[in-house]
Amino acid sequence: MLSQYVPLLWLLGLAGAVVGGILTATTLLGPKKPSKTKNAAFECGSGSIGDTRQRFSVKFYMVAITFIVFDVEAVFVIPWAVVSKSLGWVGFGAMGVFLVILTLGLVYEWASGGLEWD
Amino acid sequence: MDFSSFVTGTDLRLIAPMAIVASMGVAVLMLEVFHKSDASRKYIAWMSILGLGVAGLDSAYLLMRGAQHEAFGGMLHIDSFALVINLLIILAGILACLASPAYLASHRIDRGEYYSLLLFSAVGMMTMGAAADLFTMFMGLEMMSIPIYCLAAFFRHSSRSAESGMKYFILGAFSSAFLLYGIALIYGMTGTTDLEGIRVEMAAGGFFVQGNPVDQLATLPALAMILLIVAFGFKVAAVPFHMWTPDVYEGAPSSVVSFMSTAVKTAGFAALVRVFVVGFFDQPARLSDTGWLVVFFWLAILSMALGNVVAIVQTNVKRMLAYSSIAHAGYLLVGFVAASHSAENFEGMQSVVFYLLAYTFATVGAFAVLAYFGKRGEECTTFDDLAGIGTRHPGAALAMTIFMLSSAGIPPTAGFVAKFYVFRAAVMTGSTEFVVLAVVGVMLSLAGVYYYLKLIVSMYMKTARREVTAIGGVEMKMALVICAAATLFFGIFPSMGLDLAKTSVHGIIGAPPAVKAALASPAKATVKLELEPTAEP
Numbered sequence: 001m002l003s004q005y006v007p008l009l010w011l012l013g014l015a016g017a018v019v020g021g022i023l024t025a026t027t028l029l030g031p032k033k034p035s036k037t038k039n040a041a042f043e044c045g046s047g048s049i050g051d052t053r054q055r056f057s058v059k060f061y062m063v064a065i066t067f068i069v070f071d072v073e074a075v076f077v078i079p080w081a082v083v084s085k086s087l088g089w090v091g092f093g094a095m096g097v098f099l100v101i102l103t104l105g106l107v108y109e110w111a112s113g114g115l116e117w118d
Numbered sequence: 119m120d121f122s123s124f125v126t127g128t129d130l131r132l133i134a135p136m137a138i139v140a141s142m143g144v145a146v147l148m149l150e151v152f153h154k155s156d157a158s159r160k161y162i163a164w165m166s167i168l169g170l171g172v173a174g175l176d177s178a179y180l181l182m183r184g185a186q187h188e189a190f191g192g193m194l195h196i197d198s199f200a201l202v203i204n205l206l207i208i209l210a211g212i213l214a215c216l217a218s219p220a221y222l223a224s225h226r227i228d229r230g231e232y233y234s235l236l237l238f239s240a241v242g243m244m245t246m247g248a249a250a251d252l253f254t255m256f257m258g259l260e261m262m263s264i265p266i267y268c269l270a271a272f273f274r275h276s277s278r279s280a281e282s283g284m285k286y287f288i289l290g291a292f293s294s295a296f297l298l299y300g301i302a303l304i305y306g307m308t309g310t311t312d313l314e315g316i317r318v319e320m321a322a323g324g325f326f327v328q329g330n331p332v333d334q335l336a337t338l339p340a341l342a343m344i345l346l347i348v349a350f351g352f353k354v355a356a357v358p359f360h361m362w363t364p365d366v367y368e369g370a371p372s373s374v375v376s377f378m379s380t381a382v383k384t385a386g387f388a389a390l391v392r393v394f395v396v397g398f399f400d401q402p403a404r405l406s407d408t409g410w411l412v413v414f415f416w417l418a419i420l421s422m423a424l425g426n427v428v429a430i431v432q433t434n435v436k437r438m439l440a441y442s443s444i445a446h447a448g449y450l451l452v453g454f455v456a457a458s459h460s461a462e463n464f465e466g467m468q469s470v471v472f473y474l475l476a477y478t479f480a481t482v483g484a485f486a487v488l489a490y491f492g493k494r495g496e497e498c499t500t501f502d503d504l505a506g507i508g509t510r511h512p513g514a515a516l517a518m519t520i521f522m523l524s525s526a527g528i529p530p531t532a533g534f535v536a537k538f539y540v541f542r543a544a545v546m547t548g549s550t551e552f553v554v555l556a557v558v559g560v561m562l563s564l565a566g567v568y569y570y571l572k573l574i575v576s577m578y579m580k581t582a583r584r585e586v587t588a589i590g591g592v593e594m595k596m597a598l599v600i601c602a603a604a605t606l607f608f609g610i611f612p613s614m615g616l617d618l619a620k621t622s623v624h625g626i627i628g629a630p631p632a633v634k635a636a637l638a639s640p641a642k643a644t645v646k647l648e649l650e651p652t653a654e655p
Contacts, residue, residue, distance in 0.1 A: 090125050
């Protein structure tokens with residue numbers, strides 16, 4: 001059964017061999033004439049103006065977390081909505097508890113200023 | 119399909135202790151958010167204590183009624199073991215909440231989220247104690263761990279505390295991954311995550327992969343169990359999964375450490391009993407060369423050895439207590455392996471539960487004393503800082519002395535009785551290896567006496583280098599008095615705690631039939647010591 005995947009393995013090996021071969025060949029055969037200009041970091045022709053690693057404001061994380069919370073909510077609520085009839089009142093109650101807890105989380109975030117940008 | 123039978127009124131009644139604590143956690147969060155920012159948050163602490171107290175009373179009520187139920191279709195076992203573990207966790211939670219308000223206020227981190235996180239974490243621990251399925255176990259473990267990571271980093275402006283939280287979080291995430299991988303392998307072999315089902319599957323003709331017996335793959339179950347051992351070994355801080363312990367304990371706020379060093383260990387050992395005794399008790403899972411009994415045997419020796427030896431050279435009391443907590447994990451493992459030696463010895467598991475009780479009082483108390491001194495982010499935690507407090511703060515020093523004596527296992531404290539029963543369980547197995555284990559344990563605990571007494575010497579016989587500020591606070595003093603009194607009480611009258619431990623051990627619903635039969639028969643009164651090497655695994 002697994003034998004039908006063998007060509008894939010061949011492809012993988014071949015790709016590796018080609019890439020490896022070309023890189024080795026250029027390293028060995030290509031001419032090397034380094035100069036100061038050639039060795040400088042290239043950034044669209046202009047000099048670099050600072051570190052690329054910058055600190056992000058925590059506000060972005062707040063947005064991301066809020067998004068994930070409601071994303072996960074959708075993951076639970078939509079399947080429940082599809083079968084809510086057969087789940088009956090027990091399912092309704094369970095989903096109610098879930099939504100109340102989630103809403104209280106939102107209240108917490110809102111009241112402690114997590115939704116304000118400034 | 120009728121889903122209404124999945125959640126019944128009985129189920130909800132049985133998880134009432136957890137539900138109460140969880141609701142109180144949400145309520146506390148709401149209180150905090152509508153709180154005037156400069157007023158005292160002492161009432162939030164008392165609300166948390168109220169929630170934990172009601173949950174504790176309910177657990178005790180269920181325990182006295184003899185509740186032995188499966189809840190949520192066998193995902194949770196609300197039996198006397200789960201309820202006693204509930205009580206231990208709630209106890210640690212209440213004591214930590216008592217020690218917190220004055221400490222948080224003096225270090226200017228007085229926020230209601232603290233109590234909320236503590237309560238959520240306690241819910242996770244209770245879930246672990248009651249878990250009858252590997253997924254419930256995993257859920258409980260995560261619910262316990264994530265709030266604890268946040269609590270470890272609760273000194274928001276201290277990089278030490280942030281490091282502590284980050285370190286714990288990253289390593290903890292790794293250990294969760296190990297646990298999940300182990301669960302996946304076990305599910306692949308047995309087709310179930312139910313712990314009782316796993317035992318039945320494994321006993322019924324070895325391990326199966328897609329219907330084929332795989333004797334040649336005996337490494338697979340061993341690998342799965344090793345992964346689980348790594349995950350739980352991390353949580354209980356057993357060597358060699360202990361690296362995080364000193365750094366995390368040192369950086370985290372003392373009041374948090376008082377909770378996480380005790381309750382997490384309690385939950386971890388409850389999980390060990392649930393997973394390994396209920397899930398993997400039968401041969402060859404336990405007794406083969408790659409069996410878990412052998413692994414835990416060596417973990418116990420390593421933990422006791424490293425914990426006690428490295429603790430000697432520490433200059434920081436928090437680090438010393440961290441290594442001492444590693445050593446305590448070793449003593450607890452001695453009781454655990456001794457009780458798992460054979461079904462007849464399972465009675466010895468009560469020594470683990472009693473040890474956890476004694477350990478909770480002494481350790482919460484010791485960290486509460488450390489929380490008692492210092493202010494504004496400066497904790498007084500070195501031996502030099504605590505020098506001379508015997509004359510200036512005699513109450514706190516006396517309490518600390520009692521906790522240190524209990525940790526060292528010196529009568530008349532609870533720690534002595536706990537150590538006695540743990541080593542007794544090892545000797546009662548009658549096998550030479552376990553007698554050696556007990557002897558090694560006793561010798562290493564003698565080494566431990568040195569560093570516990572070093573603190574007492576430092577408190578009473580050295581002169582103070584600098585003035586330490588005592589935080590005070592009624593609640594803090596209550597916590598210290600309760601811990602000290604209970605440590606002495608269970609040292610002098612241990613029978614109440616031992617009875618509780620016995621009840622808990624007798625009531626594990628999913629325990630193997632051999633264990634249940636051995637527990638039902640009258641206990642052996644004599645020690646059958648065989649000095650000849652027996653046919654041991």
